[in-house]
Amino acid sequence: MGTRVGYAAGAFDLFHVGHLNILRHARQHCDRLVAGVVSDEMLRQVKGIEPVIPTAERAEIVRSIQYVDDVYIETDPSKLEAWNDVRFTHFFKGDDWRGTEKGLRLEREFAVVGVEVVYFPYTAHTSSTALRRALDTISQNALAVAR
Numbered sequence: 260m261g262t263r264v265g266y267a268a269g270a271f272d273l274f275h276v277g278h279l280n281i282l283r284h285a286r287q288h289c290d291r292l293v294a295g296v297v298s299d300e301m302l303r304q305v306k307g308i309e310p311v312i313p314t315a316e317r318a319e320i321v322r323s324i325q326y327v328d329d330v331y332i333e334t335d336p337s338k339l340e341a342w343n344d345v346r347f348t349h350f351f352k353g354d355d356w357r358g359t360e361k362g363l364r365l366e367r368e369f370a371v372v373g374v375e376v377v378y379f380p381y382t383a384h385t386s387s388t389a390l391r392r393a394l395d396t397i398s399q400n401a402l403a404v405a406r
Contacts, residue, residue, distance in 0.1 A: 265289030266347035284379040285351040286326035293329045294321045353381035
């Protein structure tokens, strides 16, 4: 069996323990781990999210994690495009994608090129969405007090 190259992609904006958990689990299942960091432009285009931390800084944070061997900046929404550049053998994702339309499509696309999709437990109690909501609430409360 050859080298198992893993790929774990994410925005990694507002880095939290859920991100760390995915990277830690992923590293345990491969010989080399590449973390895909979604670019600012892609976040705006695909998710309609304005990143808090710019791409270069997010990449530097993720690159500094002991489980990560390399970072790839995603500038195209196709995960197959990332595969063309990185040539990973395993794609890691949170299990919130398991059984969903997006997850099943990803599995079909990767099956064609021999990539195994591996799911890890999603950290439900901590998410970037929840952090964004909390920051919005704090910001709104601060504005209300200032008035």
